[in-house]
Amino acid sequence: MKHLMIGLCMTALAATTAQAQDMVTYTTDQSFEDVVFGLENAIIDQGLVIDATSHVGDMLERTKADVGSDVTIFTKADVYSFCSAAVSRKVMEADPMNIVFCPYDIFVAVSPDTPDQTMIGYRTYPEGPMQEVQALLDTIAKTAIGQ
Numbered sequence: 001m002k003h004l005m006i007g008l009c010m011t012a013l014a015a016t017t018a019q020a021q022d023m024v025t026y027t028t029d030q031s032f033e034d035v036v037f038g039l040e041n042a043i044i045d046q047g048l049v050i051d052a053t054s055h056v057g058d059m060l061e062r063t064k065a066d067v068g069s070d071v072t073i074f075t076k077a078d079v080y081s082f083c084s085a086a087v088s089r090k091v092m093e094a095d096p097m098n099i100v101f102c103p104y105d106i107f108v109a110v111s112p113d114t115p116d117q118t119m120i121g122y123r124t125y126p127e128g129p130m131q132e133v134q135a136l137l138d139t140i141a142k143t144a145i146g147q
Contacts, residue, residue: 024138025121027114028145032076035108035118038144043082043106046140051103054079057110077109087132094129101125104133106141120144 057077081103
């Protein structure tokens with residue numbers, strides 16, 4: 001019985017980790033630079049501090065030959081990481097394991113297939129307390145592009 005329970009738990013864990021998170025994206029004809037400027041201001045206007053900016057597009061382009069590829073995935077792509085002390089405390093008081101979602105990220109990217117369109121988006125969060133974080137990210141992303 002003990003082995004059966006361990007097996008079931010491991011199966012459930014594997015199924016949980018295999019699920020891809022959904023994302024919310026918005027597309028605009030604004031330039032990458034304008035969307036980034038809007039995003040930085042939208043984050044700051046919420047009283048938040050940008051912890052890090054990951055230049056994912058630059059990294060992918062710089063390393064593509066090193067990994068045996070010639071594919072340009074993004075012409076430009078950055079991920080902005082930040083946190084809200086108030087919201088983070090609230091969701092982690094509800095469930096300390098919500099720490100897994102911190103910091104929060106919003107990406108801005110341009111695909112070579114659609115060079116006149118800029119995408120902005122974020123991953124979705126589970127139902128419950130984390131929906132407050134998702135609402136915050138949605139407000140920031142929409143504000144960044146003037147929606």
